[in-house]
Amino acid sequence: MEEAVSPASVPEAAPDDGAGLEAARKEYAELRAQGLSLDLTRGKPSPEQLDLSNDLHSLPAAGDLRAADGTDTRNYGGLLGLAELREIFAPLLQVPANRLLALGNASLTLMHDAVVQALLSAPPGGGRRWADEERVRFVCPSPGYDRHFGICERYGIEMISVPLTGQGPDMDAVEELVASDPTVKGMWCVPKYANPTGEVYSDETVRRLAAMPTAAPDFRLFWDNAYAVHHLTGEPAELLPVLDACEEAGNPDRALVFGSTSKITAAGSGVAFVGASAANVAWLKERLLKQTIGPDKVNQLRHVRFFGGTDGVLAHMERHRAVLAPRFAAVQEVLEEELGGLGIAEWTRPAGGYFVSLSVPDGCASEVVRLAKEAGIALTPAGAAFPYGKDPRDREIRLAPSYPSVDEVREAMRAVAVCVRLAAAEQRAAAAAG
């Protein structure tokens, strides 16, 4: 597969002559008649992937319940997580082990809780808690991860969309925003195999994010490295370590790095991590000391025993790739066959992660999703990957091919292509009639 690219503008199609619309309607009617029932809504691991970690759940063996330092993992304590698990994931998340905390079962929780903590107690460098600010705003590269945006919406944090470029966010736009507006306190980033565009932030993007002047002294990058090791090709993308870049730029406290094993071992029964500067770790600890006596250390030991070491994680991810890559290849093949050269769709070619982003003519995405739904294909709602659930151009559709089988992916993609062709033809016809 090629490097991830951001969807280019879809060229304006030629006006319809009527015959195309008829044909598109006919093939959609045939599609509906098939009575399909397929779901491409969420980036869930497939049962085949989950099976790869089945041995995990019955670890550790009886009598093997002590951590390397002698800690009884069955009892209270160990606020920051097992040292040996932090060692295993430190190089993968590009955070020194002593500043990488191994905590609960979901990085989403750690991100939510970090935002909530900033609302209730000022982060290092900040003057007051964000709850006392008249206005708090976050930069949101879009399309992005809907659950990031959901946290903002829940707590009244205003979201400012910034477009993606295929190398990460449009840095000119980001730099201007954060430099001029002290209410801009944070920014969501999925820097590697981004959800949903698949792009990897370039070294220049990371350096500019680390170095850019910000009007808010307590501005934070929420660096969700969810797909750090989730490669789809034999040539893993390299990401510049953001904490190092921030430190070199003189902004050591700028980034909070998040990750988890949700899509490595089991979704919901894995381990989540947060890494940061010493000052940020101390700030996080202030909350953790009141919120918990410690994470599930038995589950952490379970993961240590399962992986053995960092290499074990990488070998495990190769097994995931063997399951996932054919599904992503099927998406590319069918979309190319069905929509290639028609001038009505573009799509990303991710080298990792869980999604393909499909761009249809402006104003057509909702209609494609509606048509697909009526034909039995569940797609992520149009706009879901944008702040407030609104895609200003109504053109991006997130495809999540991980869960269905390869055959189902093919079938679903063919169905989606039918819907795209019909929606585009209807639009052309309406334009010709108007």
Place this chain on the structure above:
Amino acid sequence: MEEAVSPASVPEAAPDDGAGLEAARKEYAELRAQGLSLDLTRGKPSPEQLDLSNDLHSLPAAGDLRAADGTDTRNYGGLLGLAELREIFAPLLQVPANRLLALGNASLTLMHDAVVQALLSAPPGGGRRWADEERVRFVCPSPGYDRHFGICERYGIEMISVPLTGQGPDMDAVEELVASDPTVKGMWCVPKYANPTGEVYSDETVRRLAAMPTAAPDFRLFWDNAYAVHHLTGEPAELLPVLDACEEAGNPDRALVFGSTSKITAAGSGVAFVGASAANVAWLKERLLKQTIGPDKVNQLRHVRFFGGTDGVLAHMERHRAVLAPRFAAVQEVLEEELGGLGIAEWTRPAGGYFVSLSVPDGCASEVVRLAKEAGIALTPAGAAFPYGKDPRDREIRLAPSYPSVDEVREAMRAVAVCVRLAAAEQRAAAAAG
């Protein structure tokens, strides 16, 4: 063992004649010479207790990863926890299963997060989020659980101490406080085998808490039923179900009920629960939907398989009792032998839970803890069980005998008694001299 009693006032001792002080100093010098190293600081399960659940950790068996409704526990979803685990604990926590959520690994986290949620979004019945109130105050029956008070302190919630009576808090004082002051938004309660006094709230106490008029429309009881099934005798105490009492009194949204298996299976690797009215559950869900995609369902299934049912939990608690009861009996025996009838100490006789509360003459608790420390006996810091870490009379000492062996408990209690006798003798001598 008898019913739990609250420490009575310690009678004033007769003035010292000098000989008593000499003897006390001598025996303390002998104690120090022994070079003991014992820890009675925290209510941790002993290794013997943790061993009772060793089979838990390697469950569920391979191929047994589906919940009763077919849910694949290895994947995302199931925000409120596995139905069958909620069914098992519903009768024990006195909450209907459909309003009892099975979530993360610690009830402390659920309590912390509920307080934080109220700070950031008004609970049902409330006009605005607590963070926008000029002042928020909580009623804190004292001595109580230090980590409850830690949450208040962290978020600037003022604590108002209320004494305990042996049947729960002094309800006349509580009723007056909550009726007159709209800034009183909450109250911490450990209603059964309270930490540290061991008392069980009487039916009348529960009814009055449920029915009392409150000036704050969004007043909440944080009902930490941490020791719901942690009996030390063959006659378990009965607690009036608080949610029912609140509903009967016309205040259905008043209580949030918390519990966990931390002291049932493993501390940190268990499952925590929160139960409440439908309106409160809907309010909690508003946060959970943004904070998590779901709890660790494999661990929940592990617990289902381990217990089998509610009876399995009760049978398991009998095994805990067999380990714990001799330790608590040792505390009673040694304190009675060493301090009985001296008029310098009283202590509780809990019928459940994890603590004994020792009352020494006013002004002596810190000195006893200091003397014990220097003799190698770590005790919970004096005052720790009070808001802001300050016991106004400096007289309560929390004893946690669960972790050491029975012999160590005996040894530690004898040592504590030496320290109490010396501190009391020093005080008498000083009074005589003054």
